[in-house]
Amino acid sequence: MTEGRIIKAVSGFYDVKHEDEIYRCRGRGLFRKKNITPLVGDFVEFDKSTQGEGFILSVKPRKNALTRPSVANIDQAIIVTSAVQPDFNPLLLDRFLVLIESKDIHPVIFMTKQDLLSEQDHEKWLNRQYMYEAIGYPVERVSAAHGKDSIQRLEKYFKDRVSVISGQSGVGKSSLLNVLNPSLDLQTNAISTSLGRGKHTTRHVALVEAGGGLVADTPGFSALDLSGIDAGDLGDCFPEIREHLIGCKFRSCYHYKEPGCAVKQAVENGEITEQRYAHYIRFLDEINSRKPRY
Ligand SMILES: Nc1nc2c(ncn2[C@@H]2O[C@H](COP(=O)(O)OP(=O)(O)OP(=O)(O)O)[C@@H](O)[C@H]2O)c(=O)[nH]1
Numbered sequence: 001m002t003e004g005r006i007i008k009a010v011s012g013f014y015d016v017k018h019e020d021e022i023y024r025c026r027g028r029g030l031f032r033k034k035n036i037t038p039l040v041g042d043f044v045e046f047d048k049s050t051q052g053e054g055f056i057l058s059v060k061p062r063k064n065a066l067t068r069p070s071v072a073n074i075d076q077a078i079i080v081t082s083a084v085q086p087d088f089n090p091l092l093l094d095r096f097l098v099l100i101e102s103k104d105i106h107p108v109i110f111m112t113k114q115d116l117l118s119e120q121d122h123e124k125w126l127n128r129q130y131m132y133e134a135i136g137y138p139v140e141r142v143s144a145a146h147g148k149d150s151i152q153r154l155e156k157y158f159k160d161r162v163s164v165i166s167g168q169s170g171v172g173k174s175s176l177l178n179v180l181n182p183s184l185d186l187q188t189n190a191i192s193t194s195l196g197r198g199k200h201t202t203r204h205v206a207l208v209e210a211g212g213g214l215v216a217d218t219p220g221f222s223a224l225d226l227s228g229i230d231a232g233d234l235g236d237c238f239p240e241i242r243e244h245l246i247g248c249k250f251r252s253c254y255h256y257k258e259p260g261c262a263v264k265q266a267v268e269n270g271e272i273t274e275q276r277y278a279h280y281i282r283f284l285d286e287i288n289s290r291k292p293r294y
């Protein structure tokens with residue numbers, strides 16, 4: 001029996017990587033009976049048969065998993081957000097952050113297309129960077145247009161980790177990966193107009209090498225609705241709210257209209273920014289206005 005990691009799923013087969021070899025494996029019928037579907041990113045035990053083939057025997061417990069795209073055991077999600085084309089959207093960035101936090105995945109923020117900014121705008125972007133760093137998120141301002149040298153410092157994020165890259169269509173996700181690993185040769189386009197969905201329509205996902213680690217070749221968090229999050233858990237998805245909510249008078253505080261709310265106090269003191277708090281309230285409304293499902 002050998003241990004490996006699934007890096008690709010192709011019509012009933014799983015490509016399992018063990019050291020530097022790849023074995024094309026079937027899942028035994030027992031998966032169907034036990035109702036376990038192996039996912040890309042899973043650590044598995046498998047039996048080697050001849051010529052790079054094998055059978056998966058068991059799947060190890062997962063630390064996390066996404067459904068769109070289906071990938072497990074992710075170490076971090078890199079949110080790519082561009083300065084322009086498309087314009088920066090703070091509400092969308094916070095939505096990605098909340099979704100990532102809700103899955104217990106570590107977020108990192110890359111702000112791209114910095115080469116397109118004027119001198120004046122740089123200051124504004126520096127402040128944005130500081131704001132998210134103050135919350136505790138690593139932030140990098142980058143430009144894929146400047147090629148390998150400016151991207152090299154990003155390798156420390158990728159090395160020995162499994163990452164998913166998230167972000168709106170056209171922000172430069174594929175361009176970044178191409179600089180990190182030119183052999184990927186991912187297609188890049190100006191913003192796709194068709195439904196704003198971009199070019200990643202495939203349901204398959206594979207882990208590919210980039211920057212000394214593995215990266216999902218399909219953007220993560222393609223479903224941006226908050227339907228998987230309970231109103232009572234939303235505060236935990238904002239690190240600066242998480243830090244204060246212990247001081248709220250009521251344990252069931254939603255940090256909205258309740259008296260004795262330590263979170264609202266922190267907003268007044270300037271420890272939590274008005275903007276992030278406004279986004280929290282907006283997401284809370286969105287979750288609360290969800291129709292109950294029976
Ligand atoms: N000036 C400049 N242009 C960039 C940069 N990064 C990407 N672009 C351009 O932005 C456009 C979109 O880049 P992509 O890498 O395809 O964006 P994506 O995020 O993969 O987009 P989807 O596949 O639609 O999700 C392309 O025309 C790129 O050449 C950058 O750092 N600077």
Ligand SMILES: [Zn+2]
Binds near residue numbers: 245256263
């Ligand atoms: Zn509160």
